[in-house]
Amino acid sequence: MTHCASENLFPADGLGWKAPDPLTCTLESDRLIIRSYRLEDAQEVFDAINDSRDGHLLPWMPWCKDNHRTLESTTKYICEQSLALGNPATFNNVGTGIFCKDTGRFLGGSGVHDIRKDTASCETGYWIRRDAIGNGYAREACARTISWALGSQTKGGLGLRRVRIYTSDKNEASSKLIEKLDITAEVHQRDDYYIEGIGCTTRLGWGVLASEWDCEKHCALNPRESV
Numbered sequence: 001m002t003h004c005a006s007e008n009l010f011p012a013d014g015l016g017w018k019a020p021d022p023l024t025c026t027l028e029s030d031r032l033i034i035r036s037y038r039l040e041d042a043q044e045v046f047d048a049i050n051d052s053r054d055g056h057l058l059p060w061m062p063w064c065k066d067n068h069r070t071l072e073s074t075t076k077y078i079c080e081q082s083l084a085l086g087n088p089a090t091f092n093n094v095g096t097g098i099f100c101k102d103t104g105r106f107l108g109g110s111g112v113h114d115i116r117k118d119t120a121s122c123e124t125g126y127w128i129r130r131d132a133i134g135n136g137y138a139r140e141a142c143a144r145t146i147s148w149a150l151g152s153q154t155k156g157g158l159g160l161r162r163v164r165i166y167t168s169d170k171n172e173a174s175s176k177l178i179e180k181l182d183i184t185a186e187v188h189q190r191d192d193y194y195i196e197g198i199g200c201t202t203r204l205g206w207g208v209l210a211s212e213w214d215c216e217k218h219c220a221l222n223p224r225e226s227v
């Protein structure tokens with residue numbers, strides 16, 4: 001996305017990161033369980049997306065414009081995710097569900113995306129169902145997911161070296177959340193992020209290196225720097 005064309009066309013082996021095998025994801029934080037989806041989640045995930053689609057997930061999450069319009073579509077997504085996790089040699093994307101630890105209620109989604117083996121890096125993203133925002137769940141899930149991505153493979157992490165987060169400058173809730181993570185602002189690309197119904201907006205991006213993140217405490221070690 002923010003890479004130059006030749007990097008995408010001719011990817012280098014680079015650091016040659018390899019996924020843990022087997023690859024599992026069950027993370028715990030103060031109030032949340034963040035884990036890979038199971039078939040029995042399909043109905044609740046479908047309902048949450050349907051209730052949250054208009055005016056909340058859209059326009060920011062374009063995947064839900066056409067997908068997850070039926071229970072079958074959500075079930076298919078969950079099956080594809082399970083298949084991808086079963087093949088760590090090729091996967092580059094893990095979608096995870098965010099669940100309330102006390103009640104088991106499905107609260108939203110997160111995950112690691114666009115894993116780049118050359119730089120041992122990934123992107124992370126998140127959404128919270130409409131009726132659960134404003135409780136700090138997204139921040140908590142995002143911090144825990146970063147710890148999973150950057151944590152050592154011997155301790156159940158992915159062993160990546162860098163996590164990226166992007167948002168549009170028009171997505172104030174998302175920018176606010178990322179700023180609370182205290183990670184480094186790195187990207188400010190004008191007219192680079194098209195949001196349907198809004199148009200070209202500025203892509204904002206933040207990055208955090210494994211050396212800058214306390215995986216046990218799920219917070220940044222270093223003070224944030226600005227672009």
Ligand SMILES: CC(C)(COP(=O)(O)OP(=O)(O)OC[C@H]1O[C@@H](n2cnc3c(N)ncnc32)[C@H](O)[C@@H]1OP(=O)(O)O)[C@@H](O)C(=O)NCCC(=O)NCCS
Pocket residue numbers: 056057060061125126127128129132133134135136137138139140166167168171173174176177
């Ligand atoms: C972006 C999004 C995930 C943010 O969700 P959120 O619940 O507002 O974000 P947070 O988890 O940071 O919660 C923050 C709020 O919870 C409040 N809060 C309550 N209890 C809290 C607690 N224990 N800890 C932290 N914050 C708490 C905070 O005060 C804060 O409120 P404020 O924004 O008025 O200051 C949500 O708006 C969303 O799903 N948007 C649509 C999808 C999307 O845009 N995703 C990002 C694409 S790049």
